[in-house]
Amino acid sequence: MLTGSEMGVVDENAAALGVPRKQLMESSGHAVAQAVRTIADPGEQVVIVAGRGNNGGDALVAARFLDDYDLRVLLLGRPDAISTTIARENWDALQHAEYPTETVRDSSALDLCTPDIVIDAMLGTGIAGDLREPEATAAAAMNGSDATVLSVDVPSGLDAETGRLADNAVDADHVVTFHDTKPGLPDLDVPVTVADIGIPDAAELFVEQGDLTRLERDPASHKGDNGEVLVVGGGPYTGAPALTAQAALRGGADLVRVACPAVVAREIQSYSENLILRPFDGDHLAPPHVDRLADLAADHDTLVVGPGLGDHDATLEGVAELLSGFDGTAVVDADALSVVPDVETDADLVCTPHQGELLGMGGETSEDWRERADLVESFAAEIGHTMLVKGPYDIVSNGERTRVGRTGNPGMTVGGTGDVLAGVTGALACVQAPLDAAAIAAHTVGTVGDRVVEDRGYGLVATDLLEEIPSVLWQRE
Numbered sequence: 001m002l003t004g005s006e007m008g009v010v011d012e013n014a015a016a017l018g019v020p021r022k023q024l025m026e027s028s029g030h031a032v033a034q035a036v037r038t039i040a041d042p043g044e045q046v047v048i049v050a051g052r053g054n055n056g057g058d059a060l061v062a063a064r065f066l067d068d069y070d071l072r073v074l075l076l077g078r079p080d081a082i083s084t085t086i087a088r089e090n091w092d093a094l095q096h097a098e099y100p101t102e103t104v105r106d107s108s109a110l111d112l113c114t115p116d117i118v119i120d121a122m123l124g125t126g127i128a129g130d131l132r133e134p135e136a137t138a139a140a141a142m143n144g145s146d147a148t149v150l151s152v153d154v155p156s157g158l159d160a161e162t163g164r165l166a167d168n169a170v171d172a173d174h175v176v177t178f179h180d181t182k183p184g185l186p187d188l189d190v191p192v193t194v195a196d197i198g199i200p201d202a203a204e205l206f207v208e209q210g211d212l213t214r215l216e217r218d219p220a221s222h223k224g225d226n227g228e229v230l231v232v233g234g235g236p237y238t239g240a241p242a243l244t245a246q247a248a249l250r251g252g253a254d255l256v257r258v259a260c261p262a263v264v265a266r267e268i269q270s271y272s273e274n275l276i277l278r279p280f281d282g283d284h285l286a287p288p289h290v291d292r293l294a295d296l297a298a299d300h301d302t303l304v305v306g307p308g309l310g311d312h313d314a315t316l317e318g319v320a321e322l323l324s325g326f327d328g329t330a331v332v333d334a335d336a337l338s339v340v341p342d343v344e345t346d347a348d349l350v351c352t353p354h355q356g357e358l359l360g361m362g363g364e365t366s367e368d369w370r371e372r373a374d375l376v377e378s379f380a381a382e383i384g385h386t387m388l389v390k391g392p393y394d395i396v397s398n399g400e401r402t403r404v405g406r407t408g409n410p411g412m413t414v415g416g417t418g419d420v421l422a423g424v425t426g427a428l429a430c431v432q433a434p435l436d437a438a439a440i441a442a443h444t445v446g447t448v449g450d451r452v453v454e455d456r457g458y459g460l461v462a463t464d465l466l467e468e469i470p471s472v473l474w475q476r477e
């Protein structure tokens, strides 16, 4: 089952892999025509009612596969209101080939006549709310006719995001949907054909440009709405938590606070005036600090624990206590990873080990990335948390779904890039599900590294990555 917006991600990923949407539309249209063949014989009368978006475009393609039917093609609205290039190109193709097209400018004048089949291609995944005009009147005409109604993708009026069927929706007799079923379709109690439209599995497996479309920033949002991250780190090291915290800011979080041992607080602050420090006594994290850290963590959307903390026994004990009492989302990195397999917690953890750290956690790895993906998926299922295993192919899995990021380059084996990744993951986990946050973060940090190396060659350092993060996350068409 894929929602309309998930379908949008997959479709844009397919385009990134070289299978553009127009090709998918061709397959969709062909599938619609195939569905017509299963319910009507050649020569029977078919009326296409096409909307002005890509749902309509699918049916305009179908027309070319239905030459042996008695066909009418109705466009709801003016041709210059067709909203996408590919739907328009398919409309133009029908004009050039002199198909019997009609435009319906006034829906009250819509006359379906008495066809055998009506193809409902008014609205698909683009719909929001009840049907407006002219679609509402057209839907009433379809519902009042004796024809068999075949809906394209979803009955017009079904919201593929929520599964909600509008009161004035088309009452379909058959549905042909694409790639995967959609919310609401199983409840309709009509035959649903799921057509393979040639989207490669890779469009769902690999993290690509389409995944970035999950990100949106509400224009009306206030400080804090886009995420508050608490980084618990530092002590033996100071650079790591500073990198993580700055990466979280560049990853879009509104407020990032660093809880660190007091002895290193000034040093960490000195790296950036954008950071807010929350020092605790001493020179390393230990169990007596946990109550205060737990209170702080509860006031944040995500916790990132590990960068620069070191592996002092008391520190690891403190981390285990902190995580076991926590019930939010936490990114766990570096030395903190070793405690995860033994911690019982209600928290959603996103663990970001490299392959060596994965082995240290009790996981298994393989040279072959496909085998590694299977192993990481099993391990994530076993520990009940999300894993992001770093490598030339980043493997992200929550035990149920697995994604693979293919960005990045050998320049990124330098110290500190993992701290940056943990910070971006922490920021994105404020506003995305853990699996999606980890997948987008891995893709983004790798892409950033690729851009830096493309510009300047190898020899990148982790701080080079910080400034480039926003352009990868947000500057897209």
Ligand SMILES: NC(=O)C1=CN([C@@H]2O[C@H](COP(=O)(O)OP(=O)(O)OC[C@H]3O[C@@H](n4cnc5c(N)ncnc54)[C@H](O)[C@@H]3O)[C@@H](O)[C@H]2O)[C@H](O)CC1
Pocket (backbone or CB within 6 Å): 007, 008, 010, 011, 021, 024, 025, 028, 029, 051, 052, 053, 054, 055, 056, 058, 083, 084, 122, 123, 124, 125, 126, 127, 128, 129, 130, 131, 132, 133, 135, 152, 153, 154, 178
């Ligand atoms: N995603 C894919 O892989 C593919 C999808 N295909 C088909 O494309 C449609 C989705 O097309 P889209 O252009 O995004 O949206 P629609 O055609 O569904 O709607 C466009 C249009 O409708 C207007 N609108 C929104 N809500 C309402 C309303 N309540 N009443 C009236 N009008 C409304 C809105 O303004 C939009 O502009 C998908 O379903 C598939 O059929 C392709 O096959 C390619 C592969």
Ligand SMILES: [K+]
Pocket (backbone or CB within 6 Å): 055, 120, 121, 122, 123, 124, 151, 152, 153, 154, 155, 156
């Ligand atoms: K439809």
